[in-house]
Amino acid sequence: MSPSGAEVIRKIRSEVEEVDPADVKATLSNGNGIVLLDVRESEEWDAGHIPGAKHVPRGYLESRVEAAIGADRDQRVVIYCASGQRSALAANTLKNLLGYENVASMNGGITLWKDRGYEVEKPVVLTPQQRERYSRHLLVPEIGLEGQTKLLNAKVLLLGAGGLGSPTALYLAAAGVGTLGVVDDDEVDLSNLQRQVIHTTDRIGTPKVDSAEIAINGINPDVNVVKYKTRLDASNIMEIIDGYDVIVDGVDNFPTRYLLNDATVRLGIPVVSASILGFDGQLSVFKPHDGPCYRCLYPVPPPAELAPSCGANGVLGVLPGTMGLLQATEVVKLVVGAGEPLIGRLLLYEALGATFTELKVRRDPECPICSIDPSEIDESQLGVFPDYEAFCAAAG
Amino acid sequence: MATIKIPPVLRPSVGGEKEVQAEGGDVGAVLRALAEQHPATQQQLFGADGSLNRYVNVYLNDEDVRVLDGLDTAVGETDTLVILPAMAGGAF
Numbered sequence: 194m195s196p197s198g199a200e201v202i203r204k205i206r207s208e209v210e211e212v213d214p215a216d217v218k219a220t221l222s223n224g225n226g227i228v229l230l231d232v233r234e235s236e237e238w239d240a241g242h243i244p245g246a247k248h249v250p251r252g253y254l255e256s257r258v259e260a261a262i263g264a265d266r267d268q269r270v271v272i273y274c275a276s277g278q279r280s281a282l283a284a285n286t287l288k289n290l291l292g293y294e295n296v297a298s299m300n301g302g303i304t305l306w307k308d309r310g311y312e313v314e315k316p317v318v319l320t321p322q323q324r325e326r327y328s329r330h331l332l333v334p335e336i337g338l339e340g341q342t343k344l345l346n347a348k349v350l351l352l353g354a355g356g357l358g359s360p361t362a363l364y365l366a367a368a369g370v371g372t373l374g375v376v377d378d379d380e381v382d383l384s385n386l387q388r389q390v391i392h393t394t395d396r397i398g399t400p401k402v403d404s405a406e407i408a409i410n411g412i413n414p415d416v417n418v419v420k421y422k423t424r425l426d427a428s429n430i431m432e433i434i435d436g437y438d439v440i441v442d443g444v445d446n447f448p449t450r451y452l453l454n455d456a457t458v459r460l461g462i463p464v465v466s467a468s469i470l471g472f473d474g475q476l477s478v479f480k481p482h483d484g485p486c487y488r489c490l491y492p493v494p495p496p497a498e499l500a501p502s503c504g505a506n507g508v509l510g511v512l513p514g515t516m517g518l519l520q521a522t523e524v525v526k527l528v529v530g531a532g533e534p535l536i537g538r539l540l541l542y543e544a545l546g547a548t549f550t551e552l553k554v555r556r557d558p559e560c561p562i563c564s565i566d567p568s569e570i571d572e573s574q575l576g577v578f579p580d581y582e583a584f585c586a587a588a589g
Numbered sequence: 590m591a592t593i594k595i596p597p598v599l600r601p602s603v604g605g606e607k608e609v610q611a612e613g614g615d616v617g618a619v620l621r622a623l624a625e626q627h628p629a630t631q632q633q634l635f636g637a638d639g640s641l642n643r644y645v646n647v648y649l650n651d652e653d654v655r656v657l658d659g660l661d662t663a664v665g666e667t668d669t670l671v672i673l674p675a676m677a678g679g680a681f
Contacts, residue, residue, distance in 0.1 A: 468675075468676040469676070470597050470598075470676050472597075473596070473597045473676070490675075491646070491675040492644075493643045494644060494675055495644040496644070541671075543607065546607065550594070550671065551651060552648050552651050552653070552673070553648075553651050553652055555653060
Protein backbone atom coordinates (compact mmCIF):
# COMPACT_ATOMS: atom_id res chain seq x y z
CA MET A 194 0.00 0.00 0.00
CA SER A 195 1.27 3.49 -0.81
CA PRO A 196 2.19 5.61 2.21
CA SER A 197 -0.19 8.38 3.27
CA GLY A 198 0.73 12.04 2.79
CA ALA A 199 1.33 12.40 6.49
CA GLU A 200 3.73 9.46 6.45
CA VAL A 201 5.68 10.91 3.51
CA ILE A 202 6.00 14.23 5.29
CA ARG A 203 7.10 12.51 8.49
CA LYS A 204 9.71 10.53 6.61
CA ILE A 205 11.07 13.59 4.80
CA ARG A 206 11.19 15.59 8.02
CA SER A 207 13.19 12.83 9.65
CA GLU A 208 15.73 13.00 6.81
CA VAL A 209 16.04 16.77 6.52
CA GLU A 210 18.21 18.80 8.87
CA GLU A 211 15.97 20.93 11.08
CA VAL A 212 17.20 23.97 13.00
CA ASP A 213 15.65 25.99 15.81
CA PRO A 214 14.69 29.66 15.21
CA ALA A 215 17.04 30.67 18.04
CA ASP A 216 19.99 29.19 16.15
CA VAL A 217 18.90 30.91 12.93
CA LYS A 218 18.62 34.25 14.72
CA ALA A 219 22.04 33.82 16.33
CA THR A 220 23.64 32.95 12.99
CA LEU A 221 22.00 35.94 11.29
CA SER A 222 23.09 38.39 13.98
CA ASN A 223 26.65 37.03 13.89
CA GLY A 224 26.71 38.15 10.29
CA ASN A 225 27.61 34.63 9.19
CA GLY A 226 26.62 34.29 5.59
CA ILE A 227 23.49 32.20 5.33
CA VAL A 228 20.67 32.53 2.88
CA LEU A 229 17.24 32.58 4.44
CA LEU A 230 14.54 31.42 2.05
CA ASP A 231 10.81 31.89 2.60
CA VAL A 232 8.76 29.38 0.59
CA ARG A 233 5.26 30.51 1.59
CA GLU A 234 2.65 31.97 -0.75
CA SER A 235 2.82 35.65 -1.75
CA GLU A 236 -0.06 36.67 0.52
CA GLU A 237 1.68 35.13 3.52
CA TRP A 238 4.96 36.84 2.62
CA ASP A 239 3.18 40.20 2.31
CA ALA A 240 1.68 39.80 5.76
CA GLY A 241 5.20 39.76 7.24
CA HIS A 242 8.52 37.95 6.81
CA ILE A 243 11.95 37.66 8.38
CA PRO A 244 14.13 40.65 7.40
CA GLY A 245 16.68 39.80 4.73
CA ALA A 246 14.89 36.64 3.61
CA LYS A 247 14.48 35.77 -0.06
CA HIS A 248 11.07 34.69 -1.26
CA VAL A 249 10.16 31.90 -3.68
CA PRO A 250 6.73 30.26 -3.24
CA ARG A 251 7.18 26.50 -2.98
CA GLY A 252 5.27 25.97 -6.21
CA TYR A 253 7.95 27.92 -8.13
CA LEU A 254 10.92 26.49 -6.28
CA GLU A 255 12.53 24.55 -9.10
CA SER A 256 12.11 27.31 -11.69
CA ARG A 257 13.00 30.38 -9.61
CA VAL A 258 15.24 29.42 -6.72
CA GLU A 259 18.52 29.86 -8.58
CA ALA A 260 17.61 33.41 -9.58
CA ALA A 261 16.66 34.17 -5.96
CA ILE A 262 19.55 32.63 -4.03
CA GLY A 263 22.23 31.98 -6.64
CA ALA A 264 23.72 28.83 -8.08
CA ASP A 265 26.32 28.11 -5.36
CA ARG A 266 25.46 24.57 -4.25
CA ASP A 267 27.67 24.73 -1.14
CA GLN A 268 26.17 27.84 0.47
CA ARG A 269 24.23 27.48 3.71
CA VAL A 270 20.49 27.80 3.01
CA VAL A 271 17.87 27.85 5.77
CA ILE A 272 14.30 27.53 4.56
CA TYR A 273 11.20 28.51 6.50
CA CYS A 274 7.44 28.52 6.01
CA ALA A 275 4.60 28.99 8.49
CA SER A 276 5.19 25.94 10.66
CA GLY A 277 8.13 23.93 9.31
CA GLN A 278 6.30 21.47 7.09
CA ARG A 279 6.46 23.06 3.63
CA SER A 280 10.02 24.18 4.38
CA ALA A 281 11.06 20.58 5.08
CA LEU A 282 9.58 19.49 1.76
CA ALA A 283 11.30 22.40 0.01
CA ALA A 284 14.61 21.52 1.69
CA ASN A 285 14.19 17.98 0.43
CA THR A 286 13.66 19.30 -3.12
CA LEU A 287 16.62 21.67 -2.92
CA LYS A 288 18.91 18.95 -1.65
CA ASN A 289 17.84 15.90 -3.57
CA LEU A 290 16.63 17.37 -6.86
CA LEU A 291 18.64 20.57 -7.20
CA GLY A 292 21.86 19.56 -5.48
CA TYR A 293 22.10 22.26 -2.79
CA GLU A 294 24.21 20.40 -0.25
CA ASN A 295 23.94 22.54 2.87
CA VAL A 296 20.20 23.00 3.39
CA ALA A 297 18.13 23.08 6.56
CA SER A 298 14.50 23.71 7.45
CA MET A 299 13.57 26.03 10.32
CA ASN A 300 11.51 24.13 12.86
CA GLY A 301 8.23 25.80 13.83
CA GLY A 302 8.46 28.26 10.93
CA ILE A 303 7.74 31.96 11.20
CA THR A 304 4.97 31.19 13.71
CA LEU A 305 7.51 30.04 16.31
CA TRP A 306 9.87 32.84 15.22
CA LYS A 307 7.16 35.41 16.02
CA ASP A 308 6.18 33.66 19.28
CA ARG A 309 9.77 34.12 20.41
CA GLY A 310 9.38 37.87 19.78
CA TYR A 311 11.93 38.02 16.94
CA GLU A 312 11.76 40.76 14.33
CA VAL A 313 9.35 40.51 11.41
CA GLU A 314 9.33 42.90 8.47
CA LYS A 315 6.11 43.87 6.82
CA PRO A 316 6.61 44.99 3.25
CA VAL A 317 4.85 47.92 1.68
CA VAL A 318 1.52 46.67 0.45
CA LEU A 319 0.65 47.70 -3.07
CA THR A 320 -2.89 48.70 -3.91
CA PRO A 321 -4.72 46.31 -6.25
CA GLN A 322 -4.18 48.84 -9.07
CA GLN A 323 -0.45 49.01 -8.36
CA ARG A 324 -0.26 45.23 -8.20
CA GLU A 325 -1.74 45.07 -11.67
CA ARG A 326 0.25 48.01 -13.05
CA TYR A 327 3.58 46.57 -11.89
CA SER A 328 2.65 42.90 -12.28
CA ARG A 329 5.35 42.26 -14.91
CA HIS A 330 7.96 43.64 -12.49
CA LEU A 331 6.59 41.58 -9.61
CA LEU A 332 7.03 38.45 -11.70
CA VAL A 333 10.74 39.11 -12.26
CA PRO A 334 12.68 37.70 -9.29
CA GLU A 335 15.39 40.38 -9.60
CA ILE A 336 12.77 43.07 -9.01
CA GLY A 337 9.73 41.59 -7.28
CA LEU A 338 7.84 43.43 -4.56
CA GLU A 339 11.06 44.44 -2.82
CA GLY A 340 12.47 46.03 -5.94
CA GLN A 341 9.18 47.67 -6.88
CA THR A 342 8.98 49.16 -3.39
CA LYS A 343 12.48 50.56 -3.85
CA LEU A 344 11.43 52.06 -7.18
CA LEU A 345 8.34 53.64 -5.63
CA ASN A 346 10.50 55.15 -2.90
CA ALA A 347 13.27 56.26 -5.27
CA LYS A 348 14.10 59.85 -6.18
CA VAL A 349 15.70 60.23 -9.59
CA LEU A 350 16.79 63.54 -11.10
CA LEU A 351 16.81 64.04 -14.86
CA LEU A 352 19.10 66.74 -16.18
CA GLY A 353 17.33 67.85 -19.30
CA ALA A 354 13.97 66.87 -20.74
CA GLY A 355 15.49 66.67 -24.20
CA GLY A 356 16.76 63.89 -26.43
CA LEU A 357 18.12 61.61 -23.73
CA GLY A 358 15.84 62.74 -20.91
CA SER A 359 12.63 62.12 -22.91
CA PRO A 360 12.76 58.33 -23.23
CA THR A 361 14.41 57.96 -19.83
CA ALA A 362 11.63 59.93 -18.14
CA LEU A 363 8.87 58.01 -19.92
CA TYR A 364 10.22 54.59 -18.95
CA LEU A 365 11.17 55.54 -15.41
CA ALA A 366 7.66 56.92 -14.97
CA ALA A 367 6.21 53.69 -16.31
CA ALA A 368 8.50 51.69 -14.01
CA GLY A 369 7.03 53.51 -11.01
CA VAL A 370 9.96 55.65 -9.85
CA GLY A 371 8.26 57.59 -7.05
CA THR A 372 9.86 60.99 -7.57
CA LEU A 373 11.19 62.29 -10.86
CA GLY A 374 12.93 65.66 -10.76
CA VAL A 375 13.29 67.39 -14.13
CA VAL A 376 15.74 70.24 -14.72
CA ASP A 377 15.25 72.18 -17.97
CA ASP A 378 14.92 75.89 -18.72
CA ASP A 379 13.85 75.48 -22.33
CA GLU A 380 10.52 75.52 -24.19
CA VAL A 381 9.34 72.87 -26.63
CA ASP A 382 10.38 73.70 -30.18
CA LEU A 383 9.26 72.10 -33.46
CA SER A 384 12.84 70.95 -34.17
CA ASN A 385 12.87 69.00 -30.88
CA LEU A 386 10.09 66.64 -31.89
CA GLN A 387 12.26 64.52 -34.23
CA ARG A 388 13.68 62.85 -31.07
CA GLN A 389 12.28 64.37 -27.85
CA VAL A 390 9.37 61.97 -27.61
CA ILE A 391 8.07 63.20 -24.26
CA HIS A 392 6.83 66.38 -25.98
CA THR A 393 4.02 66.77 -28.52
CA THR A 394 3.14 69.03 -31.40
CA ASP A 395 0.33 70.70 -29.46
CA ARG A 396 2.75 71.59 -26.66
CA ILE A 397 5.18 73.61 -28.83
CA GLY A 398 6.04 76.74 -26.87
CA THR A 399 5.25 75.12 -23.53
CA PRO A 400 8.09 74.93 -20.96
CA LYS A 401 9.68 71.50 -21.29
CA VAL A 402 9.32 70.78 -17.57
CA ASP A 403 5.55 71.35 -17.85
CA SER A 404 5.26 69.28 -21.01
CA ALA A 405 7.27 66.47 -19.39
CA GLU A 406 5.06 66.57 -16.31
CA ILE A 407 1.92 66.17 -18.44
CA ALA A 408 3.41 63.13 -20.23
CA ILE A 409 4.75 61.53 -17.04
CA ASN A 410 1.51 61.88 -15.13
CA GLY A 411 -0.42 60.71 -18.17
CA ILE A 412 1.50 57.43 -17.99
CA ASN A 413 1.61 57.04 -14.23
CA PRO A 414 -0.14 59.16 -11.62
CA ASP A 415 1.98 57.44 -8.90
CA VAL A 416 4.93 59.61 -9.92
CA ASN A 417 5.59 62.87 -8.14
CA VAL A 418 7.18 65.29 -10.63
CA VAL A 419 9.44 68.01 -9.23
CA LYS A 420 10.07 70.72 -11.81
CA TYR A 421 13.16 72.95 -11.98
CA LYS A 422 12.76 75.46 -14.82
CA THR A 423 16.33 76.58 -14.69
CA ARG A 424 19.83 75.79 -15.96
CA LEU A 425 22.05 73.87 -13.62
CA ASP A 426 24.98 76.04 -12.52
CA ALA A 427 27.40 76.44 -9.65
CA SER A 428 24.95 78.66 -7.75
CA ASN A 429 22.07 76.17 -7.65
CA ILE A 430 23.53 72.69 -8.15
CA MET A 431 24.04 71.70 -4.51
CA GLU A 432 20.53 72.76 -3.60
CA ILE A 433 18.89 70.97 -6.54
CA ILE A 434 20.69 67.62 -6.49
CA ASP A 435 20.85 67.05 -2.74
CA GLY A 436 18.54 64.23 -1.64
CA TYR A 437 18.30 62.45 -5.00
CA ASP A 438 19.29 58.77 -5.16
CA VAL A 439 20.44 58.73 -8.78
CA ILE A 440 21.06 61.44 -11.36
CA VAL A 441 20.59 60.95 -15.08
CA ASP A 442 23.02 63.12 -16.99
CA GLY A 443 22.11 64.10 -20.49
CA VAL A 444 23.43 67.65 -20.47
CA ASP A 445 24.76 69.20 -23.64
CA ASN A 446 27.99 70.85 -22.52
CA PHE A 447 31.26 70.07 -20.78
CA PRO A 448 31.28 72.76 -18.07
CA THR A 449 28.00 71.40 -16.66
CA ARG A 450 29.25 67.80 -16.88
CA TYR A 451 32.35 68.66 -14.83
CA LEU A 452 30.29 70.70 -12.39
CA LEU A 453 27.84 67.82 -11.98
CA ASN A 454 30.66 65.33 -11.51
CA ASP A 455 32.32 67.33 -8.76
CA ALA A 456 29.08 68.01 -6.89
CA THR A 457 27.90 64.39 -7.08
CA VAL A 458 31.26 63.04 -5.92
CA ARG A 459 31.03 65.41 -2.97
CA LEU A 460 27.50 64.23 -2.12
CA GLY A 461 28.08 60.57 -3.06
CA ILE A 462 25.28 60.40 -5.65
CA PRO A 463 25.69 58.00 -8.60
CA VAL A 464 25.35 59.46 -12.10
CA VAL A 465 24.17 57.56 -15.14
CA SER A 466 25.83 59.46 -17.94
CA ALA A 467 25.28 59.34 -21.68
CA SER A 468 26.22 61.47 -24.63
CA ILE A 469 25.35 61.34 -28.28
CA LEU A 470 26.54 62.76 -31.56
CA GLY A 471 25.51 61.86 -35.07
CA PHE A 472 25.21 58.08 -35.01
CA ASP A 473 27.45 57.52 -32.00
CA GLY A 474 26.62 57.23 -28.32
CA GLN A 475 28.59 56.76 -25.09
CA LEU A 476 27.30 55.47 -21.78
CA SER A 477 28.76 54.89 -18.33
CA VAL A 478 27.80 54.89 -14.66
CA PHE A 479 29.87 57.04 -12.31
CA LYS A 480 29.31 55.85 -8.76
CA PRO A 481 31.47 57.95 -6.45
CA HIS A 482 34.32 55.98 -4.86
CA ASP A 483 32.98 52.61 -6.09
CA GLY A 484 34.43 53.35 -9.50
CA PRO A 485 36.01 56.13 -11.52
CA CYS A 486 34.43 59.57 -11.87
CA TYR A 487 33.93 61.61 -15.04
CA ARG A 488 37.26 63.37 -14.46
CA CYS A 489 39.08 60.04 -14.22
CA LEU A 490 37.77 59.26 -17.70
CA TYR A 491 38.17 62.73 -19.18
CA PRO A 492 40.72 64.73 -17.15
CA VAL A 493 40.32 67.74 -19.44
CA PRO A 494 37.68 68.63 -22.02
CA PRO A 495 38.60 68.84 -25.70
CA PRO A 496 38.92 72.24 -27.34
CA ALA A 497 35.65 73.66 -28.57
CA GLU A 498 36.25 72.74 -32.23
CA LEU A 499 36.45 69.07 -31.19
CA ALA A 500 33.47 69.28 -28.87
CA PRO A 501 30.48 69.93 -31.07
CA SER A 502 27.03 69.73 -29.56
CA CYS A 503 24.12 67.92 -31.16
CA GLY A 504 22.38 71.22 -31.82
CA ALA A 505 25.16 72.26 -34.15
CA ASN A 506 25.91 68.86 -35.69
CA GLY A 507 22.75 66.86 -35.88
CA VAL A 508 21.86 63.48 -34.49
CA LEU A 509 19.91 60.47 -35.62
CA GLY A 510 16.51 60.92 -33.95
CA VAL A 511 16.38 57.33 -32.72
CA LEU A 512 19.85 57.46 -31.13
CA PRO A 513 18.93 59.38 -27.96
CA GLY A 514 16.11 56.86 -27.61
CA THR A 515 18.57 53.96 -27.65
CA MET A 516 21.03 55.64 -25.30
CA GLY A 517 18.32 57.11 -23.05
CA LEU A 518 16.77 53.70 -22.55
CA LEU A 519 20.15 52.18 -21.72
CA GLN A 520 20.38 54.95 -19.11
CA ALA A 521 16.92 54.13 -17.78
CA THR A 522 17.94 50.48 -17.50
CA GLU A 523 21.03 51.40 -15.48
CA VAL A 524 18.92 53.62 -13.21
CA VAL A 525 16.50 50.79 -12.46
CA LYS A 526 19.44 48.42 -11.75
CA LEU A 527 21.02 50.92 -9.36
CA VAL A 528 17.76 51.55 -7.51
CA VAL A 529 16.79 47.90 -7.26
CA GLY A 530 20.35 46.66 -6.68
CA ALA A 531 20.21 44.10 -9.49
CA GLY A 532 22.85 43.00 -11.95
CA GLU A 533 26.20 44.57 -12.73
CA PRO A 534 25.89 48.30 -13.29
CA LEU A 535 28.08 49.90 -15.94
CA ILE A 536 30.57 51.15 -13.32
CA GLY A 537 34.17 51.39 -14.51
CA ARG A 538 33.09 50.55 -18.04
CA LEU A 539 32.31 52.78 -21.00
CA LEU A 540 29.92 51.49 -23.62
CA LEU A 541 30.20 52.89 -27.12
CA TYR A 542 27.37 52.39 -29.59
CA GLU A 543 27.75 53.08 -33.29
CA ALA A 544 24.35 52.95 -34.91
CA LEU A 545 25.34 52.76 -38.61
CA GLY A 546 27.52 49.72 -38.08
CA ALA A 547 25.25 48.40 -35.31
CA THR A 548 28.31 47.80 -33.11
CA PHE A 549 28.85 48.01 -29.37
CA THR A 550 32.36 48.46 -27.93
CA GLU A 551 33.14 48.23 -24.24
CA LEU A 552 36.17 49.95 -22.75
CA LYS A 553 37.57 49.79 -19.22
CA VAL A 554 37.60 53.00 -17.20
CA ARG A 555 40.05 53.08 -14.29
CA ARG A 556 40.02 55.28 -11.23
CA ASP A 557 42.76 57.87 -11.47
CA PRO A 558 44.68 57.72 -8.17
CA GLU A 559 45.59 61.36 -8.76
CA CYS A 560 42.09 62.52 -9.71
CA PRO A 561 41.72 66.06 -8.33
CA ILE A 562 38.16 65.31 -7.19
CA CYS A 563 37.52 61.67 -6.36
CA SER A 564 40.94 60.91 -4.85
CA ILE A 565 40.37 63.35 -1.98
CA ASP A 566 37.98 63.22 0.97
CA PRO A 567 34.56 64.43 -0.26
CA SER A 568 34.29 66.93 2.59
CA GLU A 569 37.49 68.53 1.33
CA ILE A 570 35.96 69.36 -2.05
CA ASP A 571 35.46 73.06 -1.67
CA GLU A 572 32.49 74.80 -3.26
CA SER A 573 34.85 77.08 -5.15
CA GLN A 574 36.42 73.99 -6.79
CA LEU A 575 33.18 72.64 -8.24
CA GLY A 576 33.26 72.44 -12.00
CA VAL A 577 36.63 74.11 -12.30
CA PHE A 578 39.12 72.81 -14.83
CA PRO A 579 42.24 74.20 -16.49
CA ASP A 580 41.50 76.88 -19.05
CA TYR A 581 37.84 76.94 -18.03
CA GLU A 582 37.43 80.59 -19.00
CA ALA A 583 39.05 80.10 -22.37
CA PHE A 584 37.03 76.96 -23.02
CA CYS A 585 33.73 78.64 -22.24
CA ALA A 586 34.65 81.72 -24.28
CA ALA A 587 35.55 79.55 -27.29
CA ALA A 588 32.39 77.51 -26.88
CA GLY A 589 30.38 80.70 -26.87
CA MET B 590 48.73 46.21 -39.26
CA ALA B 591 46.76 47.52 -36.31
CA THR B 592 43.22 48.76 -36.71
CA ILE B 593 42.36 52.22 -35.40
CA LYS B 594 38.75 53.11 -34.57
CA ILE B 595 38.13 56.74 -35.41
CA PRO B 596 35.66 58.80 -33.32
CA PRO B 597 33.00 60.92 -35.06
CA VAL B 598 34.84 64.23 -34.57
CA LEU B 599 37.96 62.92 -36.29
CA ARG B 600 36.26 61.15 -39.19
CA PRO B 601 36.29 64.21 -41.49
CA SER B 602 40.10 64.20 -41.07
CA VAL B 603 40.41 60.61 -42.35
CA GLY B 604 38.07 60.85 -45.33
CA GLY B 605 34.98 59.84 -43.35
CA GLU B 606 36.28 56.38 -42.39
CA LYS B 607 35.23 54.76 -39.10
CA GLU B 608 38.30 52.52 -39.07
CA VAL B 609 41.72 52.87 -40.60
CA GLN B 610 44.84 50.67 -40.58
CA ALA B 611 48.31 51.85 -39.63
CA GLU B 612 51.73 50.28 -39.11
CA GLY B 613 53.75 50.56 -35.93
CA GLY B 614 55.27 48.55 -33.13
CA ASP B 615 53.87 50.68 -30.32
CA VAL B 616 50.95 53.03 -29.71
CA GLY B 617 53.01 56.13 -30.45
CA ALA B 618 54.31 54.73 -33.74
CA VAL B 619 50.84 53.68 -34.89
CA LEU B 620 49.37 57.10 -34.10
CA ARG B 621 52.27 58.89 -35.80
CA ALA B 622 51.71 56.68 -38.85
CA LEU B 623 48.05 57.68 -38.77
CA ALA B 624 49.01 61.36 -38.61
CA GLU B 625 51.35 60.88 -41.57
CA GLN B 626 48.64 59.24 -43.67
CA HIS B 627 46.06 61.80 -42.57
CA PRO B 628 47.90 65.04 -41.67
CA ALA B 629 44.68 66.72 -40.47
CA THR B 630 44.72 64.43 -37.41
CA GLN B 631 48.22 65.55 -36.34
CA GLN B 632 47.11 68.66 -34.47
CA GLN B 633 44.09 66.94 -32.98
CA LEU B 634 46.11 64.05 -31.55
CA PHE B 635 49.47 65.58 -30.69
CA GLY B 636 50.62 68.75 -28.98
CA ALA B 637 53.45 70.91 -30.31
CA ASP B 638 55.95 68.88 -28.26
CA GLY B 639 54.87 65.60 -29.85
CA SER B 640 53.05 64.27 -26.80
CA LEU B 641 49.50 62.99 -26.98
CA ASN B 642 46.92 65.66 -26.16
CA ARG B 643 45.45 65.12 -22.69
CA TYR B 644 41.86 65.29 -23.92
CA VAL B 645 42.39 62.33 -26.24
CA ASN B 646 41.98 58.91 -24.64
CA VAL B 647 43.56 55.98 -26.44
CA TYR B 648 42.66 52.37 -25.70
CA LEU B 649 44.54 49.27 -26.74
CA ASN B 650 41.68 46.87 -27.30
CA ASP B 651 39.62 47.68 -24.16
CA GLU B 652 42.36 49.04 -21.89
CA ASP B 653 43.35 52.70 -21.47
CA VAL B 654 46.99 53.07 -22.56
CA ARG B 655 47.50 55.44 -19.60
CA VAL B 656 47.41 52.40 -17.30
CA LEU B 657 49.67 50.44 -19.70
CA ASP B 658 52.89 52.00 -20.98
CA GLY B 659 51.29 55.02 -22.64
CA LEU B 660 52.65 55.73 -26.12
CA ASP B 661 55.32 53.04 -25.58
CA THR B 662 52.73 50.27 -25.20
CA ALA B 663 53.50 47.47 -27.66
CA VAL B 664 50.91 46.93 -30.42
CA GLY B 665 50.41 43.61 -32.18
CA GLU B 666 49.22 43.01 -35.73
CA THR B 667 45.70 42.04 -34.64
CA ASP B 668 45.25 44.73 -31.98
CA THR B 669 42.69 47.49 -32.18
CA LEU B 670 43.33 51.03 -31.00
CA VAL B 671 40.31 53.12 -30.01
CA ILE B 672 40.70 56.90 -30.07
CA LEU B 673 38.16 58.55 -27.82
CA PRO B 674 37.69 62.22 -27.20
CA ALA B 675 34.93 63.23 -24.76
CA MET B 676 31.47 63.96 -26.19
CA ALA B 677 28.92 66.20 -24.53
CA GLY B 678 25.79 66.10 -26.67
CA GLY B 679 22.60 65.16 -24.92
CA ALA B 680 19.72 67.33 -23.91
CA PHE B 681 19.84 69.51 -26.98
